Amino acid sequence: MTVLGELALWIALPVAIWGMVLAFVGGKHGRGDLVLSAERSVYAVFALLVTASAGIVAAFLGNRYEYLYVASYSNRALDTFYKASGLWAGQRGSLLFWVVLLAFFSSVAVFTNRNKNREFMPYVSGVLLTVITFFIIVLLFADVNPFEKLGFTPADGQGLNPQLQNYWMTIHPPTLYLGFTSFTVPFAFAMSALLSGRLDSRWIVVTRRWTLLSWFFLANGIIFGMRWAYQELGWGGYWFWDPVENASLLPLLTATAFLHSVMIQEKRGMLKVWNMALVTLTFSLTIFATFLTRSGLIDSVHSFAQNTKISFIFLGFLATIIGVSTVLIIHRYPQLKSETEIQSFVSRESAFLFNNLMLLAVAFAIMWGILLPLLSEGLTGEAIQVGAPFFNRVNLPIGMVLLALVGIGPVIAWRRASKRNLTKNFTIPLLVGITVVGIFAIRGSRHWMALTTFGISAFVMTVIVVEFFKGTRARARIEGEGIPRAFVHLVARNRRRWGGYIVHVGIVMIFTAFAGAAFNVKVIQTLSPGQSITLASPLGHDYTLTYEGMSSSRGRNMVWQAVALMSIDRDGRRVGSITTEKRLYETWPTPMTEVGIHSTPFEDVYVILANADDLIAGAYENDPAAQRATFEFQINPLVGWIWYGGLVLTFGALIAMWPSQGPLPEVRQTAARREAVPAAVGAD
Amino acid sequence: MALIVGAALLTGGVILYILLPVIQGRFASLERSEDELTESEAKKRVSLLALRDVEYDFATGKLDERDYKELKGEISREALAALREVEAESERRRGGAAAERAGGIEADIAAVREGLRTGTTCHSCGHMNADGSHFCANCGAQLPAATETPPG
Amino acid sequence: MFKNRRFFIGLVGVAAVVTYLIWTGVSETMVYYMTPVELMARTTSDPSLHQVGIKVSGRIVKGSWELVSGEELIHRFAVEDLEDPGVAFPVVYQGLLPDTFNDHENVEAVVEGRFREDGVFEATSVLTKCGSRYEASSEELAG
Numbered sequence: 010m011t012v013l014g015e016l017a018l019w020i021a022l023p024v025a026i027w028g029m030v031l032a033f034v035g036g037k038h039g040r041g042d043l044v045l046s047a048e049r050s051v052y053a054v055f056a057l058l059v060t061a062s063a064g065i066v067a068a069f070l071g072n073r074y075e076y077l078y079v080a081s082y083s084n085r086a087l088d089t090f091y092k093a094s095g096l097w098a099g100q101r102g103s104l105l106f107w108v109v110l111l112a113f114f115s116s117v118a119v120f121t122n123r124n125k126n127r128e129f130m131p132y133v134s135g136v137l138l139t140v141i142t143f144f145i146i147v148l149l150f151a152d153v154n155p156f157e158k159l160g161f162t163p164a165d166g167q168g169l170n171p172q173l174q175n176y177w178m179t180i181h182p183p184t185l186y187l188g189f190t191s192f193t194v195p196f197a198f199a200m201s202a203l204l205s206g207r208l209d210s211r212w213i214v215v216t217r218r219w220t221l222l223s224w225f226f227l228a229n230g231i232i233f234g235m236r237w238a239y240q241e242l243g244w245g246g247y248w249f250w251d252p253v254e255n256a257s258l259l260p261l262l263t264a265t266a267f268l269h270s271v272m273i274q275e276k277r278g279m280l281k282v283w284n285m286a287l288v289t290l291t292f293s294l295t296i297f298a299t300f301l302t303r304s305g306l307i308d309s310v311h312s313f314a315q316n317t318k319i320s321f322i323f324l325g326f327l328a329t330i331i332g333v334s335t336v337l338i339i340h341r342y343p344q345l346k347s348e349t350e351i352q353s354f355v356s357r358e359s360a361f362l363f364n365n366l367m368l369l370a371v372a373f374a375i376m377w378g379i380l381l382p383l384l385s386e387g388l389t390g391e392a393i394q395v396g397a398p399f400f401n402r403v404n405l406p407i408g409m410v411l412l413a414l415v416g417i418g419p420v421i422a423w424r425r426a427s428k429r430n431l432t433k434n435f436t437i438p439l440l441v442g443i444t445v446v447g448i449f450a451i452r453g454s455r456h457w458m459a460l461t462t463f464g465i466s467a468f469v470m471t472v473i474v475v476e477f478f479k480g481t482r483a484r485a486r487i488e489g490e491g492i493p494r495a496f497v498h499l500v501a502r503n504r505r506r507w508g509g510y511i512v513h514v515g516i517v518m519i520f521t522a523f524a525g526a527a528f529n530v531k532v533i534q535t536l537s538p539g540q541s542i543t544l545a546s547p548l549g550h551d552y553t554l555t556y557e558g559m560s561s562s563r564g565r566n567m568v569w570q571a572v573a574l575m576s577i578d579r580d581g582r583r584v585g586s587i588t589t590e591k592r593l594y595e596t597w598p599t600p601m602t603e604v605g606i607h608s609t610p611f612e613d614v615y616v617i618l619a620n621a622d623d624l625i626a627g628a629y630e631n632d633p634a635a636q637r638a639t640f641e642f643q644i645n646p647l648v649g650w651i652w653y654g655g656l657v658l659t660f661g662a663l664i665a666m667w668p669s670q671g672p673l674p675e676v677r678q679t680a681a682r683r684e685a686v687p688a689a690v691g692a693d
Numbered sequence: 694m695a696l697i698v699g700a701a702l703l704t705g706g707v708i709l710y711i712l713l714p715v716i717q718g719r720f721a722s723l724e725r726s727e728d729e730l731t732e733s734e735a736k737k738r739v740s741l742l743a744l745r746d747v748e749y750d751f752a753t754g755k756l757d758e759r760d761y762k763e764l765k766g767e768i769s770r771e772a773l774a775a776l777r778e779v780e781a782e783s784e785r786r787r788g789g790a791a792a793e794r795a796g797g798i799e800a801d802i803a804a805v806r807e808g809l810r811t812g813t814t815c816h817s818c819g820h821m822n823a824d825g826s827h828f829c830a831n832c833g834a835q836l837p838a839a840t841e842t843p844p845g
Numbered sequence: 846m847f848k849n850r851r852f853f854i855g856l857v858g859v860a861a862v863v864t865y866l867i868w869t870g871v872s873e874t875m876v877y878y879m880t881p882v883e884l885m886a887r888t889t890s891d892p893s894l895h896q897v898g899i900k901v902s903g904r905i906v907k908g909s910w911e912l913v914s915g916e917e918l919i920h921r922f923a924v925e926d927l928e929d930p931g932v933a934f935p936v937v938y939q940g941l942l943p944d945t946f947n948d949h950e951n952v953e954a955v956v957e958g959r960f961r962e963d964g965v966f967e968a969t970s971v972l973t974k975c976g977s978r979y980e981a982s983s984e985e986l987a988g
Contacts, residue, residue, distance in 0.1 A: 016700050024707060041720030048721060049711045057707065125729060127722045172944065209732040210739075243944065276739060354851045366856065370863040377867055382878055392878035394900055396957070399874040403866045422755040423746060424764055430755055476753075483752035535916040599947040619941050620915045639915055641941060 011073060014064015015156040018105070021057040022145045024050050029138035036131025036205070044131045051119045051134055054141055055112035062109050065102055065155055069095040075162040078102055078155045084168040084596050086566040091169055094179045098169055100303055101148075101155035103182060107299065108144040110183075111190040115141065118194045118219075126215060132201030133194075140193050143326055151319045153303075168566075168596025177237035185230030185257060189295040191223040192260065196292035199285055203337040208281070208344045213271055216288070218666060220264055220271075225662040227261045232519075232655040243602045245531070245615050245643045247651065250400040255375045256298035262375075263291040266368040269361045276423065277358060278348030282338060283365075285345065289334040294372075296327055301379070353425035360418045367411045374403045405458060409465060412520050415513050416469030419476050437475065442468030454528075462524035466517045473510050473517075480507075500664065508665025515658030518650045525647025533619065535639040544614075546644050552614055553578040554587070559621070559636045561628040568593040571628035573618050573638060577607055589618040589640070600624075608649055615643040733778035740772035876900045876957060881926040881934060888960055900957040901966065906933055910948035913937075922948060924956060924966070934960075938968040945973040 028050025035043030065078070069092045074080040082098040083091075097103040115137040122130055148154060172178070195216040202212035234254070235247035248254060267287040273280050300323035338345070351358045378395050385393040420434045446464035454460060477496075485495035500507040528547040536542065541555035557574040564570055570592040577585050587605035594601065607614040619639045621627055626635035713719070730738070747768060751761040876898035879887065884901055888894045901924060909923035918940055925933035936956055946952060958968035 012696060013699050013703065017703060020704055020707060024711060027711065036723075039723055041723055042714045042718055044723060045714035045719055045721035046711050049714065053707045053711050057703075060703070124722075125726055127724055127726065130721070131723065210735050211730075211732070214735070244941065276743060351852070359852070362852070363855070363859075366859050370859065374863065374867050374870075377871075381871065381875075393871075393875045394878040395871055395875050399870045402870045402874060403863075406866065407863070420755060422750040422760070423743070424767075425760055426755060427757045427760060430757060433754060479753040480749065483749055487748070487752060533918060598950050599944060601944045617941060619918055620912065622915065639918060 010067040011064040011071075011076070011156070014061040014067070017057040017060035017064070018145070018148065018154075018156065021054050021061070022142070022149060024057065025054045025138050025142040025145055028054065029135055029142055032131050032135030032138060036135065044134070047131065047134045047138070048119050048123075051112070051115050051138060054138070055109075055116045058105070058109045058112045062096055062105060065096050065105065066093055069093065072166070074164075074166050075158055076155075077157045077159050080159060080163050080166045082166070082169050084166040084566075086595060087166075087169055088174070088565060091174055091179070095169070097182050097186070098173060101153045101157075103186070104144065104148055104153055104303070105155050106183070107186050107190060108141060108148065110186050111137075111144065111193055112141055114191045114194055115197075118197070122215075126211065128205050128207050129198060129201040129212065129215075132204045133197045136197035136200045137193060140197075147319065147322055151322055153319065166596075168594065171592070171594045171597050171601045172241050175237055175241050177233050177240065181230060181233040181237050183230075184226055184233055188223050188225075188227030188230050189260070189299060191219060191226060192264065192292055192295050194219045195223070195288055199288040200334065200337065203285070203334070203341050206341065206344070208341060210275060210278075213274055213284070217268075217271055218668075220268055220288075221662065221666050224261065224264045224268060225659070225666065227257070227264065228658060228662075229655065231257055231261065232651065235651060239648070240604065240606065243604050243617055245529070245604075245617070245641075245645060247648070250378070250397045252379050253298075253302050255379050255400075256294075256301045259372050259375060260291045260294040260298060262368045262372040263287055263294060266365045267291060270365050273358050273361055277351075279351070279358070281345040281347065282342070285334075285338050289331065289338075293327055293330050296323070296330065300324075300327070355421065355426045355428070355431070357418060357421045357423045357426075360414060360421050364411065364414045364418065367407055367414065371404055371407050371411070374407070375400065378403075408520070409458075409462060412462065412465045412469060412517070415516060416465070416472040419510065420472055434472075434475075438468045438471035441471040456527040459524040459527035462520060466521045466524075469517050470514065473514060476510060477507070504667055505665050508661045508663070508667075511661025511664060512658050513661075515654040515656070515661060518654030518657060522647045522650035522654065525650070526645070528646045530642075530644040532642045533639065534642065535637065537637045538633050542642060544642055544644055546612060547646050548611055550580045552644065553581070554614070554616065554642065556638070556640075557586075558631075558633070559624075559627040559638070560631075564592065566595055568595055569625065569628070571618075571621070571624045573621075573636075573640075575605065575616055575640075577614060587614065587616050589616045591618055591621070591624055610649060612644055612646040613648050615645055617641040617643075731779070731782060733775055733782055737772060737775035737779050740768055740775050743768045744772060874898075878902070880928075881924060881932045882929055884934070884960060885932055892962070895960055895962050897959075898957065899960055900955060901960075902953070902955045903927060903933075904930075905946070905948050905952045905954050906930075907949055907951070909935075910946075924954060927953070934964060934966055936966040936968050936971075938971050940971075942971055943973050946971065 028047040031043040031050070032047035034040065035047060067073075068076050068079045069083050070089070072079075072083070072085055074083075078099060078101045079095065082095050082102070091098075095102060097106040115134075118137065119130065119134055122133070126133075198212045198216045198219075202208050231254075234257075238249070239245070239247040267284060270280050270287065271284055274284050300319070303319055303323075351362075353359070378399055382392045382394050385391060416438060417435075421431070442464040445467040446460050449460050449463060477499075480499050481492060481496045484490065484499045485492055488495065488498070490498065530544055530547065532542065532544060534542050536556040538556055538558040541553050543551055543553045545551055554575045554577055557576055559571055559573050562570045562572050570590060572588050572590045575587045575589070576583065577587060585607055587607050588603075589605035590603040591600040592603065593599075602618060605616040617640060619641050621636070621638035623632075623635040626632050627638070628636075714721075744765070747756065747761065747764050750756045751758075756764065877894070878900045879902075881901060881903045884899065903924040904927055906923040906925045911921045913919040913921050920938045920942060921935065922938075923933045923935050925931075936958075938956070938958075946954070953974045955972045955974070956966060956968040957970045957972075958966060960966050
């Protein structure tokens with residue numbers, strides 16, 4: 010099976026090249042037979058790459074340690090679940106996995122468009138196959154072939170890093186890759202629009218939903234990664250402004266910008282060049298992120314081993330993408346001119362423009378931070394780095410402006426809005442925001458950045474709630490429907506808008522959670538069994554944690570496992586217990602820490618077993634004197650809102666993406682409607 | 694042995710599958726399909742949606758009455774232009790049999806056209822005036838006299 | 846499309862603010878990134894470097910780790926140069942060390958903090974390069 014997989018990978022290369030060439034030639038000369046052959050190549054490449062992946066998975070499950078990749082990331086005692094996910098545990102496999110996902114999305118794109126958008130499809134297949142070809146070449150020729158053999162067969166593998174043996178870590182990379190790879194489809198459509206010269210609104214319509222899908226995966230992938238870091242890295246944090254984390258955030262930012270500015274192009278025929286540029290940029294950034302993880306070019310706790318051959322191949326590819334798309338955009342510039350102009354400074358168009366600027370500013374600042382060590386070393390010979398303090402300093406203010414724009418945008422009308430209306434619509438939300446800040450300030454809080462964020466969040470939430478309320482009321486009046494029915498129809502008839510607002514609610518929750526981190530409590534304390542510690546929560550109550558003692562356990566794949574038990578009382582009432590552990594895995598030289606988390610809707614109690622006098626004696630001989638241990642205790646307010654916000658965001662994105670039937674929203678000309686419209690005009 | 698057979702099957706199958714269209718001369722369509730939205734139809738759709746948005750924006754208090762009327766006139770004009778284009782196109786395509794798709798919101802457009810015929814919609818700027826107006830409230834152009842009572 | 850002057854002013858304003866934020870951000874939070882050899886050479890020639898933030902990338906000296914205080918979690922270990930193991934310096938650090946930290950496996954580490962005049966590096970953060978357990982070399986697998 011594994012040999013067949015390797016063979017499939019080798020066959021995939023000529024098939025992909027064949028399809029790529031035929032697609033472009035067939036498109037240029039209008040040869041339908043060549044195009045059909047190219048489209049079949051897309052499916053064939055997908056099937057071949059699936060066979061190759063199956064080969065790797067089979068090697069993992071069959072403990073085939075003569076393969077370097079399998080020996081490096083697995084061992085006999087490893088859980089089957091983690092063996093199967095070995096496909097994306099390391100650099101070699103994850104590149105193969107990346108290109109399988111790309112081939113999957115390519116096949117979906119070609120299949121769903123088999124009867125429509127036919128003018129685009131030759132070039133779409135061509136671009137998709139070009140990217141696939143690139144990745145297969147990397148796999149085969151850049152010393153990262155997952156099928157590479159050792160030349161001998163070790164008795165057992167090295168095992169998987171215990172920190173990666175975690176549910177969130179298993180789903181985090183695939184979700185992120187889904188986001189990265191699916192963005193190739195919008196890019197392919199943009200390029201095909203440029204190549205075919207059909208630059209009307211059609212490509213935008215096709216691209217929009219794909220971009221949303223890709224955005225959805227990216228956002229969730231990043232949130233899963235935060236979840237993993239919070240639970241597994243044992244520092245109580247979830248984001249470290251690490252280069253690789255940053256690189257995954259960049260395409261999310263530019264894709265967000267595109268999702269907003271594309272509306273301006275659809276509604277007003279403006280910003281066509283800008284949108285093309287954003288698609289190209291986002292795609293380039295997905296490639297950049299993939300590259301950064303793998304090249305080791307920039308120090309990062311996440312990066313795989315250093316490999317300079319890969320650096321050159323990737324940089325060449327990136328330069329080609331940017332060069333070709335720039336030339337194409339310049340070539341088609343006459344067809345990309347704006348049809349209209351922005352009518353007023355105070356309009357939703359201009360709010361969106363501002364939002365775009367801010368998103369790109371954040372992306373630029375982050376990019377600058379990533380590249381600074383390289384740039385400074387190249388220019389002055391002295392490497393300068395920036396870390397979390399820099400990113401927080403720069404991105405916090407811009408992030409707050411962006412958050413405020415989330416609230417301002419929906420209330421400003423398209424084309425033009427008047428000051429009087431703004432005053433009318435902003436008064437209540439602003440008052441709510443100021444009240445929230447006031448309440449916190451009166452209660453003695455002085456974290457002004459966090460307070461401002463809470464205030465802006467409250468403002469935005471009020472705007473969105475009022476928006477839903479007014480929309481429902483207006484629909485009920487105009488269409489003559491009951492309130493519940495009007496609400497359902499309101500959302501159903503304009504899913505993009507209302508789904509988008511729900512996504513905004515999720516974003517607001519996540520920002521609120523970030524601000525909550527300003528109130529984190531952190532104490533290091535050594536306790537003997539029976540002793541306890543009392544922590545004051547920023548929410549006003551007390552937690553008393555009592556160290557009950559240590560016990561042993563022995564999980565699969567482990568040498569020993571020492572478990573410390575704590576009971577938790579909130580204001581004197583027992584609310585639960587927490588365990589925190591040290592475990593020694595058979596395949597890992599040092600003990601690993603497992604943190605204990607007690608989650609409530611508004612805060613987490615987070616305990617880390619930092620050090621113990623004698624873990625083995627304490628856990629296995631039940632000697633209380635040896636069980637004395639040092640813990641780090643944290644109270645992390647609002648941290649759960651990141652995960653809840655992620656769920657809300659997912660829900661909203663699903664509503665916005667859900668395919669709608671029928672080309673036009675149905676609006677019945679009811680008697681009530683005929684009366685309501687002029688009445689609405691006459692009123693006021 | 695099984696491996697060689699498997700490899701041969703895989704390779705042969707793939708080659709046959711991708712080469713067949715060229716050998717047999719089977720074509721993938723490269724033409725725009727009949728029922729695909731044309732650019733003018735897409736424009737019409739956008740205008741109609743904008744018209745709906747304006748109505749909601751006004752009903753939810755985001756637009757002043759003056760802006761609302763102006764915008765409504767403006768967008769109606771855009772919608773009308775797109776509509777004319779669509780009609781011309783479909784006439785060209787179907788040889789005169791302009792079979793228009795029935796859609797509820799197009800009733801709005803029908804009203805605009807009705808207004809144009811009866812003289813309440815300004816011919817020079819597209820603004821929708823109140824029934825019985827003699828001059829356009831937006832640009833001041835003289836409106837043609839209404840020949841019949843506009844339907845309520 | 847920026848006929849309206851206000852858009853242009855807005856654009857310039859945003860660009861200016863962002864540039865300002867990045868500029869001051871870099872100058873106030875930047876750290877020098879160097880190897881132990883560079884650290885030794887440069888602090889000798891320029892003593893003012895003892896006062897600024899520095900990040901050093903090296904390897905943890907085998908058998909050098911010592912827990913000075915278990916209750917306060919004060920650690921002491923030494924970091925040596927990757928290419929010239931003769932060059933090393935002691936590090937003190939208070940806090941939790943990453944799980945991948947150890948002093949018997951040639952662990953590469955990045956310490957960030959201040960290099961005191963007495964030759965001790967006072968670290969505020971210690972990172973070990975983990976990645977997905979580095980690519981194992983074939984010698985390691987053979988052994």
